[in-house]
Amino acid sequence: MSLVPGRLPHAIAEVMKHVTHMNDATPYRKSGSGQDTRAGQYVVDTMTSFGLDAYLQTFETYDSDLGEAKLEIVSPEHRSMKALACAHIEATPEGGYSSELVDVGPGGLSDYEGKDVRGKIVLAEVSYAPSTPEKARIAAMKGAAGILLMNWGLDDGEDIPWRGLKSVWGNPTPETWKDIPRLFGISISRRDGIAIREMMKAGPVTVKAEVTSIREWRELKQPICWLRAPEYSPERDQFIIVSGHIDSWNPGLTDNITGDAVMMEIARVLAERRDTLRRSVVFCFWNGHEVAEAAGSTYFVDSHWEQINRNAVAYLNIDSVGMKDTNEFHADTCPELSTYVTEAANTVIGDEVPVVIGRLDRFGDQSFFGVGVSAFTGRHGFSPDIVKKYNGATIGWYNHTEHDTIEILDTSVLERDLDYWTRAVAGLATATVLPQRFSPRVADLKARFARMLDGKKDPAELTRITAGLDMLEGDVAWLDAHLDALAAGNAPDAAVARANALSLRLTRQLTFITGSACGKYGQDSYGVSTLHQPVPLLASLNDFDAAAPASLEAKLLTTKLIRLRQTVTDAIEAAHAMIGDLKSSV
Structure with missing residues (x-):
């Protein structure tokens, strides 16, 4: 059964209206410039006109201006x-x-x-x-x-x-x-x-x-816009986070005026169909992205942590859409949403260009890995030969320069990106049974731990983790089959709600293990090399392997690794118990 809806009546003309306005009225939206706030007010006014609960969230951050x-x-x-x-x-x-x-x-x-x-x-x-x-x-x-x-x-x-x-x-x-x-x-x-x-x-x-140099603490504002599902919706408190950044360099047309405009059009389309929503959607236009490094999205996590932990279904980031001369469609996803994302991409793109499904890494405003929220992104991009020709320019040679202008935009590409995102958001907001399936997540965990432990000394009995994953593999196979059965039939609402709640709890236990080096409650530095390890949380295993045997460093790292093992096995045991509780009740 497909969870990806058919084409919704979105309008590229509406998107271009927003693109034109922001390009003309607020071309320099650098954080703290004043134009970032004016652009934010435009978003709030627009989203309010669609019936959303929209406001400017104020936060303080350590920012910088150009010298x-x-x-x-x-x-x-x-x-x-x-x-x-x-x-x-x-x-x-x-x-x-x-x-x-x-x-x-x-x-x-x-x-x-x-x-x-x-x-x-x-x-x-x-x-x-x-x-x-x-x-x-x-x-x-x-x-x-x-x-x-x-x-x-x-x-x-x-x-x-x-x-x-x-x-x-x-x-x-x-x-x-x-x-x-x-x-x-x-x-x-x-x-x-x-x-x-x-x-x-x-x-x-x-x-x-x-x-x-100019570095200073300052207050910034960013638009937060809630599209609430109807009062009678059974999972109204759950929500999808749809995001893009509103601050940018001059003029930043594809980075990220186009993404912001697509978000506003998705909100309009869904607001007109509010009565079909099973879950709410919050549209977040991050400030402090380019210079303060994900300051706005991090503040949203910190200020809404408990709400996110309890009810966030997925985090979607829309950035740099509609780029001219792109020749592939790239969708990067967490393992548990890989099937859903692949179907959405193939449904929209067809044979227009090759569809490339990749692993979602922590970049941009992916501030939700520690909390453990399922996430994905997607846009038209460049094939490896073009990236090589332009010496690593994955998002265009013009990125972060004065040449990211209206001439870089391809409206036909933007319309396909819009179609992908509209369907992807609508599917998550309206599906009876959520699309997360966990066998790919456990398979990914097993493969990562195998690579991490391969050929290394094991002072902390880290193989207990792999044994736990072997046990969990059978659990999630049962769960995925149960979720598929619920999606195919007319299951009682209480059974569906319980299964969906379990999906959210499982992502909280299984995402941070390989998505974060610092654990559930912190934020890793932007692009820190540790995150390229198969299991960033266990990066200190490399230090132990290089340390002299019986050295003080080796002894200290042994204790650290034992406690990190406990962090992981505790999460695996919690996931096992959650699935066991559901299994015993059906």
């Missing part, structure tokens, strides 16, 4: 280069800072092997390998004084991107305050970066940077 930047090649020749200051950086000393330049390629941990960058400026490429804030965190950790970021795109590209370097996700705590990179940062074009690399082939290159 001024100058860059000179001092030797082996003298040359000035165009540059932009990054946000969330330290200023250079008065008069500037000069040093030898060290090329660290992509800027990941392994790229620093054999290189002493203490007090020097490093040259790194803009990419997601790792993300830019993680490049800055690693550079600062290695003792670099500054980082010079060469753009992605074609090697002769002259575009210079705006970039933020605050790696700490959301607001810092006393423990993470020190993890905010304390170095200066400058962006340059790829053409100039290539020219510098050519100079470095002949010998050392010295550069001089002058950069100013």
